[in-house]
Structures are given as structure tokens and as C-alpha cells.
Amino acid sequence: MPTTLKYQEKDLKLVGTRPPRPDGVDKVTGRARFGADYNLPGQLIGKVLRSPHAHARIKSIDTAAALALPGVKAVVTRDDFAEMPDEMAAVGELMINFRDVTRNMMAREKALYDGHPVAAVAAVSESVARAALALIRVEYEVLPHVIDVVEAMQPGAPLLHEDQFTVGVKPKPERPSNIAKRLEFGRGDVAAGFAQAEVIVEREFNTKPVHQGYIEPQACLASYSADGQAELWTSTQGHFVFRAQCAKVLQMEVSKIRVTPTEIGGGFGGKNNIYNEALAIALSRKSNRPVKMVMTREEVFRGTGPTPGANVKVKLGCTRDGRITAAQAELNFQAGAFPGSPVNQASMCAFTRYDLANVQVVGNDVTVNRPKVAAYRAPGAPIAVFGVESVVDEMAKKLGIDPIEFRLKNAAKEGTQTYYGPRLGPIGYIQTLEAARAHAHYRAPLGPNQGRGVATGFWFNIGNETTCALNLQEDGTLTLMLGTIDVAGGSRAAMAMMVAEELGIEFERVRPVVGDTAALGFNFLTAGSRSTFASGMASVIAARQVIEKLRARVAKIREVPLEAVAWKDGQARPAEGGGAQFAPMTLAEIAKMAGKTGGTIAGHAEINAQGAGPGFGTHIVDVEVDRETGWIRILRYTVVQDVGKAIHPAYVEGQLQGGAAQGIGWALNEEYFYGDDGVLQNPGFLDYRMPVASDLPYIDTVIVEVPNPNHPYGVRGCGEVPIIAPMAAIANAVENAIGLRLFAQPFSPPRVLKAIEDAAAARD
Amino acid sequence: MSRNHVSTTVNGDRVEFLCETGQTLLEALRDELRLTGTKEGCGTGDCGACSVTVDGRLVCACLMLAVEAEDKAIQTIEGMAAGEALHPLQKKFIEHAALQCGICTPGILIAARALLERNPDPSESEVRYWLAGNLCRCTGYHKIVDAVLDAAREMRGA
Numbered sequence: 001m002p003t004t005l006k007y008q009e010k011d012l013k014l015v016g017t018r019p020p021r022p023d024g025v026d027k028v029t030g031r032a033r034f035g036a037d038y039n040l041p042g043q044l045i046g047k048v049l050r051s052p053h054a055h056a057r058i059k060s061i062d063t064a065a066a067l068a069l070p071g072v073k074a075v076v077t078r079d080d081f082a083e084m085p086d087e088m089a090a091v092g093e094l095m096i097n098f099r100d101v102t103r104n105m106m107a108r109e110k111a112l113y114d115g116h117p118v119a120a121v122a123a124v125s126e127s128v129a130r131a132a133l134a135l136i137r138v139e140y141e142v143l144p145h146v147i148d149v150v151e152a153m154q155p156g157a158p159l160l161h162e163d164q165f166t167v168g169v170k171p172k173p174e175r176p177s178n179i180a181k182r183l184e185f186g187r188g189d190v191a192a193g194f195a196q197a198e199v200i201v202e203r204e205f206n207t208k209p210v211h212q213g214y215i216e217p218q219a220c221l222a223s224y225s226a227d228g229q230a231e232l233w234t235s236t237q238g239h240f241v242f243r244a245q246c247a248k249v250l251q252m253e254v255s256k257i258r259v260t261p262t263e264i265g266g267g268f269g270g271k272n273n274i275y276n277e278a279l280a281i282a283l284s285r286k287s288n289r290p291v292k293m294v295m296t297r298e299e300v301f302r303g304t305g306p307t308p309g310a311n312v313k314v315k316l317g318c319t320r321d322g323r324i325t326a327a328q329a330e331l332n333f334q335a336g337a338f339p340g341s342p343v344n345q346a347s348m349c350a351f352t353r354y355d356l357a358n359v360q361v362v363g364n365d366v367t368v369n370r371p372k373v374a375a376y377r378a379p380g381a382p383i384a385v386f387g388v389e390s391v392v393d394e395m396a397k398k399l400g401i402d403p404i405e406f407r408l409k410n411a412a413k414e415g416t417q418t419y420y421g422p423r424l425g426p427i428g429y430i431q432t433l434e435a436a437r438a439h440a441h442y443r444a445p446l447g448p449n450q451g452r453g454v455a456t457g458f459w460f461n462i463g464n465e466t467t468c469a470l471n472l473q474e475d476g477t478l479t480l481m482l483g484t485i486d487v488a489g490g491s492r493a494a495m496a497m498m499v500a501e502e503l504g505i506e507f508e509r510v511r512p513v514v515g516d517t518a519a520l521g522f523n524f525l526t527a528g529s530r531s532t533f534a535s536g537m538a539s540v541i542a543a544r545q546v547i548e549k550l551r552a553r554v555a556k557i558r559e560v561p562l563e564a565v566a567w568k569d570g571q572a573r574p575a576e577g578g579g580a581q582f583a584p585m586t587l588a589e590i591a592k593m594a595g596k597t598g599g600t601i602a603g604h605a606e607i608n609a610q611g612a613g614p615g616f617g618t619h620i621v622d623v624e625v626d627r628e629t630g631w632i633r634i635l636r637y638t639v640v641q642d643v644g645k646a647i648h649p650a651y652v653e654g655q656l657q658g659g660a661a662q663g664i665g666w667a668l669n670e671e672y673f674y675g676d677d678g679v680l681q682n683p684g685f686l687d688y689r690m691p692v693a694s695d696l697p698y699i700d701t702v703i704v705e706v707p708n709p710n711h712p713y714g715v716r717g718c719g720e721v722p723i724i725a726p727m728a729a730i731a732n733a734v735e736n737a738i739g740l741r742l743f744a745q746p747f748s749p750p751r752v753l754k755a756i757e758d759a760a761a762a763r764d
Numbered sequence: 765m766s767r768n769h770v771s772t773t774v775n776g777d778r779v780e781f782l783c784e785t786g787q788t789l790l791e792a793l794r795d796e797l798r799l800t801g802t803k804e805g806c807g808t809g810d811c812g813a814c815s816v817t818v819d820g821r822l823v824c825a826c827l828m829l830a831v832e833a834e835d836k837a838i839q840t841i842e843g844m845a846a847g848e849a850l851h852p853l854q855k856k857f858i859e860h861a862a863l864q865c866g867i868c869t870p871g872i873l874i875a876a877r878a879l880l881e882r883n884p885d886p887s888e889s890e891v892r893y894w895l896a897g898n899l900c901r902c903t904g905y906h907k908i909v910d911a912v913l914d915a916a917r918e919m920r921g922a
């Protein structure tokens with residue numbers, strides 16, 4: 001079967017409507033089972049001992065006293081895991097090195113951040129496990145640490161990895177560096193572009209790491225059997241990828257690990273990598289008992305990946321009539337303790353909303369003594385775009401051009417050559433800008449200390465490896481076995497809708513479930529806004545296979561040629577002009593006879609989906625700034641986004657609203673506080689301040705649908721784009737409200753107040 | 765470690781359990797009574813995922829010791845629907861797409877019910893401030909607020 005089904009316009013009965021999600025009742029009644037809701041007879045509780053130091057050599061680990069405590073059944077340390085070779089693998093939008101995976105899961109030579117695991121225990125109860133942790137003696141040699149990205153790039157900064165030499169620099173550096181990698185993208189000649197410019201704006205921005213903030217902490221349950229097989233239940237964005245990672249670091253065969261994904265209580269990129277999973281299997285192997293491991297919120301903050309903090313420099317040159325002549329950026333991204341920040345993606349996203357002749361983006365991936373970063377919704381893009389869209393806004397104002405008009409003058413469109421590779425296909429960026437300009441929000445009156453800001457975002461979206469199986473049951477209902485995790489957005493509903501649309505039956509007759517790793521072949525993670533695109537494509541392929549088999553079966557039963565049988569509205573009917581008449585057969589009638597007429601009927605797809613459609617969005621925000629406290633209130637927010645096709649518009653709106661809310665939190669309050677000792681000071685929701693209901697207004701959404709030609713229903717994917725623009729849009733709104741440009745995220749009251757006071761002092 | 769015997773009422777049923785002195789009501793509900801509908805998001809009373817009512821009062825189950833539950837009337841998400849009949853809030857949450865991942869949903873439903881028992885006709889602001897103790901990272905709250913207001917309307921018969 002082809003791995004790309006082209007878009008076909010057709011009359012739709014179900015796609016585009018809003019049926020109730022199949023996981024809805026379980027989720028409102030408490031029946032839905034998340035990671036921590038699974039238990040097995042005889043299970044132990046596993047807990048992790050974490051480094052209290054930001055950077056320390058581990059001289060010795062003595063576990064004897066812990067093992068001697070009654071009720072302790074197993075302890076694992078670095079000695080229980082094999083050294084891994086340098087080997088890169090894709091996880092979501094990021095690449096990981098297994099040498100680092102095994103070190104991040106359990107420190108080896110050194111502890112590289114406050115919260116880095118150094119040992120794990122399994123005991124008969126939570127309290128015994130905690131008592132055991134207190135008995136493990138670790139001898140540390142505390143080393144100087146570095147957590148700031150700019151400081152970490154200086155020669156002479158404390159080195160995390162003595163054998164790390166900057167990749168991407170010629171000749172190869174003689175000395176090791178915290179700069180793991182330097183990369184560069186570009187086209188044209190930026191020097192010539194700036195020489196043509198009549199106006200140049202150059203600015204520098206800084207952002208802090210922020211956490212994905214999923215409400216469900218990581219949780220898993222592992223059971224290793226003496227025959228060498230392991231079962232794992234875990235909250236994950238990709239059970240096949242988790243299986244691969246566990247198999248590698250535990251040196252097990254892939255097929256001997258069966259991973260069942262639980263309902264996932266939020267991920268946003270943060271559940272793309274294993275943390276406790278391999279430890280739980282190792283503890284189970286050692287204790288011969290099932291082991292359950294649930295992180296505390298403090299562990300989530302100290303031990304799991306945030307998105308990087310960064311230093312961003314942007315320079316833009318323009319003609320007086322508003323045409324960009326050159327664009328340049330330098331992005332310095334914290335990778336955390338191991339290389340692999342999303343600086344690559346951020347570099348590609350920085351300017352890809354504009355049709356530019358001369359571009360240069362330099363990125364640095366920098367290791368610092370913080371938790372290794374993980375993906376977070378459009379990884380890296382919001383950081384780069386905060387800088388770029390702030391500068392774009394300043395430029396538009398300098399030239400006296402309306403900010404949407406300025407963007408329209410320079411907008412990317414079909415055929416635009418990107419500076420990182422492909423030429424853009426059909427995209428809806430201009431349509432989102434025009435819809436935003438036409439929206440009543442854009443013309444609504446504003447009061448004193450109020451301002452309006454606009455910013456835009458781009459994300460690639462991806463396809464990748466995907467499988468599914470569609471089984472026709474004997475009563476004419478269908479089970480759709482999916483291999484991609486429904487991370488919350490309602491992708492199960494969307495896939496069932498596409499299958500029901502294809503078959504011409506009611507939505508309720510298709511039951512979508514997510515299969516375990518033994519039920520289907522490999523699926524990549526739910527990441528890159530790919531599920532409804534790629535799993536949707538696989539589901540449509542499977543549905544069309546089922547239809548072909550149904551037609552063939554009816555041809556056989558009715559003794560007519562295959563061409564004489566058409567499938568319409570859930571029935572096999574005589575094809576118009578097919579030359580044969582016969583009594584139509586419903587899906588249920590065929591299903592009932594299937595066993596006796598050739599066996600059960602099923603479709604399946606194993607694809608590597610290609611042709612994901614890029615997504616673009618334009619955001620409008622109104623803010624009011626309290627000059628006495630520095631508090632920014634969000635008055636009104638509108639998200640306009642091209643999603644290709646909204647299979648279930650309510651769930652698409654939910655993605656747009658939720659992404660914008662996360663972006664607003666990023667902009668206004670979220671940040672990590674580290675002491676001089678390199679220890680995280682706010683590992684909890686009280687002091688890591690995410691948006692609550694009273695912080696936000698209604699978030700209006702405008703769905704633009706420019707179909708992706710490479711999907712049967714035109715789907716692009718929509719989950720990531722909405723988090724990209726808020727930070728810049730809010731900064732631009734604040735500038736319009738009080739004439740003050742913010743260069744450092746978050747725009748929390750104390751920081752904004754200080755910026756107001758500093759600006760006043762500078763004027764005096 | 766010696767354990768304490770606690771006798772109490774959960775969703776109208778008399779129940780008994782044993783707990784360590786330091787265990788929370790949340791741990792007792794989830795680990796002893798296997799009522800896993802009440803969720804732990806933080807363990808520090810900041811996220812509201814473990815919201816339950818105790819003698820009608822809305823509390824975070826992670827902030828109350830299990831031994832304090834003796835002879836109380838506790839309501840959890842498992843007792844919200846009357847058999848197969850969903851509570852209007854539950855129905856409206858599904859209808860308005862007010863849940864995504866669903867981990868915060870039980871706590872938000874319990875908190876919203878407590879609001880509507882006190883104030884059957886809340887304004888949008890009142891809903892937002894009442895629910896300010898319940899974190900949701902998926903939805904941006906838009907559809908949650910709509911669902912609560914719509915359920916309130918239906919329950920008032922308006």
C-alpha cells in the first residue's frame with residue numbers, strides 16, 4: 001500500500017462534527033487508569049536516591065546498610081547497568097545518545113545536576129523504601145558547577161564532560177568545551193543584505209527553562225519474570241520507543257519486553273524518554289517481584305526534562321517600504337547535563353514565516369548542570385520566536401507599518417525556499433494573517449495601560465513510522481487498534497471518525513483502542529503533532545482495505561463480478577453501470593456471515609507516513625499592565641491557526657487553547673530558581689507558578705483550513721504551533737501598553753516592575 | 765511499623781482500613797481502598813487533583829492524614845454518578861470537550877460540584893476563582909468554565 005494518500009475533497013458526514021470522545025465517560029467517573037493506578041499482587045515500591053549536588057564526582061556508593069534493612073528487596077546503582085556505546089537515536093523531535101541515556105537514568109562517574117539519580121531501591125512499602133534511601137552512603141567530591149548558558153560557553157567554565165569537543169567547528173578544537181555542538185543554517189549573503197538595509201534592529205533576549213508541567217508525575221509498574229520476559233505498564237508518549245530504550249540499556253531482546261501504555265496524564269514532550277522504567281525492570285529482575293515507581297512532584301522538577309533556557313540574539317535589516325533584506329540570529333541553548341537541546345529545530349523555526357533572500361542562524365547546544373532537557377511542544381521554537389517576533393514588531397513600528405501588514409509584506413507562501421532545506425508546499429500563513437486582521441478583536445478599543453500584541457508561529461509537523469489494525473467483529477462493529485498514544489487531544493476519537501467516514505457508518509460502531517507493543521508493529525512516539533496525521537493515514541488505509549475485502553466478499557456471496565459491487569453508506573450495493581443487480585448487504589450482514597464465507601475481515605497498515613503539512617498561526621493578545629505592581633493581566637486572546645482540516649473541531653480548539661495557555665504561563669510566570677549552590681529552589685507547583693483558571697480569559701479560536709495535499713482529509717497536525725507565539729505576542733502587547741520592551745522572560749511582576757523602574761531611572 | 769485502624773464512610777459505604785500514622789487520606793483512598801479515581805499531582809495541596817469532600821467540605825486529600833478520616837463522610841469521584849446516570853457536570857464536561865488527558869478532571873468535577881452546591885448561579889469570574897486551586901495543563905480552562913456554567917444552568921432548570 002502507498003504510504004501517502006492524497007487529499008480528496010468530498011462530502012463529509014462525520015469528519016468536522018463533534019461526537020463525544022470514547023475515553024470521556026471513564027475520565028469523568030474516575031475509571032480511567034493512569035500510570036499510578038496500576039497494581040500487581042506482591043508488588044514492591046521503588047524509590048530513587050538523587051544527588052543533592054549540582055556537580056560532583058561519585059567516589060563510592062555503599063548500599064550495605066540499606067540492603068540490610070528488613071523489607072528491602074533490591075538496590076541498584078551504576079554497577080547494575082552496562083556501559084553504552086555512542087549511538088544516536090531519534091526520540092520525538094530530538095536525538096539522544098544511549099551513552100547519555102544510561103547516565104541520565106543513573107549517574108556513573110559524576111552527578112551532573114541536583115536531582116540526578118545515583119541509586120534506587122525496592123522495598124515492601126513506601127516508608128521502608130524511603131528509610132532505605134537514607135541508609136545509602138554516597139561519597140561525593142563536589143566540583144564547581146555552571147548553570148548559566150553564557151557562563152558555560154566561556155573558556156575556563158567548569159566542564160561537565162572532559163571528553164566533549166565542540167562538533168561543527170573547523171578545525172577540531174584542541175580543548176574540551178561545554179559547547180557540544182555548533183550549527184549553522186542560512187542562504188544568500190547576510191552581509192550584502194544588511195548593506196541594502198535602510199533600517200536595522202538588533203536585540204538580545206534571555207529565557208529561563210520551563211517545565212512541561214503535566215499534572216501526572218511519571219509512573220510505571222514493571223514485572224520481570226524468571227523466564228527473562230518483562231512486562232511494563234507506564235505513562236508514555238511512545239510505548240515502542242520506551243521498549244527500545246529499556247531493551248538497549250538493560251541489554252534485553254526487544255520482543256521480551258511488553259509495554260502497555262496507560263492513560264497519560266499530560267506529556268507535552270516530557271514523556272518521550274524513559275526515566276524510572278529501566279530502573280523498575282532492573283529492580284524487578286533483582287528482587288523477582290513486580291516493582292512500582294511513581295515520582296513525586298519534586299522529583300519531576302528536579303529529575304525530568306524542562307525545555308531549555310536560552311540566550312538569543314536577533315538582527316533584522318529592512319528597506320523603508322518594509323521589505324526584509326537580511327535576517328540573522330544566534331541561539332545559545334542550554335542542553336542540560338547532556339547534549340541534545342532543540343536548538344536545531346529552533347534555528348529552523350526562527351525565521352520560517354518569512355520569504356527571505358539572506359538569512360543566517362547560528363545555534364549552540366551547551367551542556368550545563370541542570371536536568372537534561374526534553375521536548376516541550378514545538379521544542380525550542382517559542383524561544384527563538386520570542387526574539388524574532390519582538391524584533392519584527394519593533395521594526396514594523398519603526399517603519400510605521402501595521403504589524404500584520406508588515407508580516408504580510410514578507411510572508412512565506414507556497415513555493416518559498418526555506419533556509420534549512422525544502423521549498424514550502426501549500427501553506428496557510430497568509431490566510432491566518434488575513435483572518436487575524438479581519439477579526440473584531442484586532443479593532444476593539446483599548447483603555448489606558450492596555451496594549452495589543454501580535455506574533456506568529458511556524459512548526460514543521462512530522463509523519464514517521466505508524467501501524468494500526470482494524471478488525472470487523474461478528475456483529476458489524478469494528479475495533480480500531482492504534483499504535484500511537486492519545487496524549488490527551490482526542491486522537492482516538494479523530495481516528496475512529498475517519499474510519500467511520502470511510503465506511504459510511506456511525507461513529508459509535510468503531511471502538512478505538514491503543515494496543516500494547518505485542519499487538520502491533522513499531523510506532524514512533526506521539527510527537528511532532530503527528531498522530532492524527534500519520535495514524536489517521538494508517539487508519540484510512542486500513543479502512544479502505546476493509547472496504548475492498550467487503551466488496552470482494554459480497555461479490556463472492558452474490559456471485560457477481562467485483563466491479564459490480566459498490567460500497568456506499570455502510571452497505572454493499574450494485575455499482576451504477578456495473579451490470580449486475582443484487583440485494584444490498586449491510587456491514588452487519590456481511591460480518592455475521594464472514595466466518596463461513598472466507599474468514600473474519602480485517603485491515604491493517606504499516607507505514608512510514610510522509611508529507612506532513614507545516615502549520616502556521618497568528619495570535620492576537622490584549623494586556624493591561626499595572627505600573628505599580630508590574631502585574632500583566634491578559635484581557636483578551638485570539639488564536640488563528642491553519643490546521644489543514646479539523647477532524648473534530650472541539651478537540652482542535654482545545655489544542656489551540658491549551659497551547660496558548662501554556663505559552664501564556666511561559667511568558668508570565670514560569671521559571672526555575674537555582675541557588676548559588678546549583679540546587680533547584682522551587683521544585684513544586686506553589687513556587688513554580690503555572691496559569692490557573694483566574695489568570696486567563698476565554699481564548700478565542702479561529703480555525704483556518706488549507707488542506708495538506710498529502711493526507712486523505714487534509715490534516716496537518718495542530719498541537720504544537722499554538723505555544724510558539726504567546727511569549728512574543730505578550731511582549732509586543734506590553735510594549736504597546738506602556739512603551740517598554742521586555743527582553744527577559746518571564747514577565748513576572750517583580751521583573752516587570754524592575755524594568756519599569758529601570759526605564760524611569762534611565763529617563764531621569 | 766504498627767498501623768492504625770480507621771473506620772469511616774466513603775461515598776455512602778462504611779469502610780475500614782489500616783494506615784501508617786504518616787499516611788495521607790489520599791494514600792489511604794488510593795492504596796488501601798483502591799479508589800484510584802482521586803489523583804496525586806503534587807502531594808502539597810497546590811494542584812487540586814486529589815480534591816474530595818469531607819463532611820461536605822472541599823479538601824485536598826493529600827493534605828489530610830488518613831487517621832483524621834475516622835467517622836467522616838467522604839465523597840470521591842467514584843460516588844459522583846448515580847449508577848449509570850452521570851451527574852450533570854460529568855455530562856457537560858464530555859459534551860463541551862472540557863477534558864483532555866483527564867488527570868485533573870476528577871478533582872475539578874468534585875470542586876465544581878462543591879461550588880454549585882454553594883452557589884447555583886455563579887458568574888464566569890466566580891467559576892474561575894473557585895477553580896483557581898485546580899491546575900489543568902491541557903485545556904487553558906476555556907471549555908471547563910463553559911461546562912461548569914452550562915451544568916449550573918441545567919441544574920437550575922434555567
